[in-house]
Amino acid sequence: RIDFGAPWWLLLLASAAAWLWWRRHRRPAAILFSRVDVLTRGAFRGRWLARVLITMRLLAIAGVCVALARPRAGARAEQVDSDGISIILAIDLSSSMLAEDFQPLNRLEVAKDRVKQFISGRTVDQVGIVAFSGEALTQVPLTVDYPVLLAAVDNLQPGQLEDGTAIGTAIATSANRLHDAPGRSKVLVLLTDGVNNRGTIDPRTAANAAAALGIRMYTIGVGS
Numbered sequence: 714r715i716d717f718g719a720p721w722w723l724l725l726l727a728s729a730a731a732w733l734w735w736r737r738h739r740r741p742a743a744i745l746f747s748r749v750d751v752l753t754r755g756a757f758r759g760r761w762l763a764r765v766l767i768t769m770r771l772l773a774i775a776g777v778c779v780a781l782a783r784p785r786a787g788a789r790a791e792q793v794d795s796d797g798i799s800i801i802l803a804i805d806l807s808s809s810m811l812a813e814d815f816q817p818l819n820r821l822e823v824a825k826d827r828v829k830q831f832i833s834g835r836t837v838d839q840v841g842i843v844a845f846s847g848e849a850l851t852q853v854p855l856t857v858d859y860p861v862l863l864a865a866v867d868n869l870q871p872g873q874l875e876d877g878t879a880i881g882t883a884i885a886t887s888a889n890r891l892h893d894a895p896g897r898s899k900v901l902v903l904l905t906d907g908v909n910n911r912g913t914i915d916p917r918t919a920a921n922a923a924a925a926l927g928i929r930m931y932t933i934g935v936g937s
Contacts, residue, residue, distance in 0.1 A: 714786065715784055715785070716784075716785060717782040717783055718782070718783030718785055719782050719783050722782040723779070723782050725778045725781075726774075726775060726778050729771055733767075733771060796837075796896070797896055798838050798839070798897060798898040798899070798900055799894035799895065799898070799899045799900070800839065800840045800901075800902065801840075801841045801842070801843055801887040801890055801901050802831075802840065802842050802843070802902050803843040803844075803849070803884070803886075803901060804866075804869060804904050805821075805845060805846065805878065805904055805905035805907070806821070806844050806845065806874060807846040807871065807876055807906070807907060808846075808872075809878075809906055809907055810871055810935065812906070814936045814937040820906050820935045820936050821869070821871065824935045825866050825867070829867075832862050832863055833859070833863070837857065839855040839894065839895070840853075840859070841853055841854050841855040841887075841890055842865055843890065844874065845879055845880075845882060846871070846873075846874045846876050846877055846911075847875035847877030847878070847879055847911040848875050848877075848882060848912070849879060849882045849885075849886040849912075850873075850886075851886060853865045855894055877910055877911030878909055879909065879914075880908070880919075881913075881914035881916040881918065881919040882911075882913075882914050883903065884916060884919035884923055884930070885914050885919045887901045887903075888919065888922060888923040888926055891928050899928045900928070900931070901923060901928055901929070901931070902931050904933045904935055905932070905933075905935065906934065906936040
């Protein structure tokens, strides 16, 4: 819906309407022309030009009044109470994800497409994104702002982080995000095409720690 930040400026529109009413009902004592050559063209054309100028002046005043009233639309705060789950999507960005197993698309583009389909199917679940390769980074914390999540997925590209596949670090980073998350269930979805070859945390150790925190982990292999 549309409202105004400073609606009192709209009162000037009433003043403009009152001025127009006064001007139409007053009876000038003489016929005024700015130039003599206008008089020679006839009274009808003179009246037409005068009406055009008045109309343009009124439109300009109305536009200024509406602008000063600061119209605004679209944003609103809404509180939703739901029993959704908390989900972290850990997405592998290592250089091997550029392999074109799914020609003409590479592994990463196919994974991103599936992730966006998954996000689009959520309604009340909190979703976050962790990107990883040789290191892990929280790309988007848990949120229900699905358009932001979809935009973040589109921006994921190899080379944003140090190359490699640090699966243990990705699990640990994701579990840290899910540790204090609300919801009746906490889920980690790991999408990768390789085995752990970087990082200081063993994947099994990280997975056992996540399980101890009540986090369910699902691993999706990407590639042929």
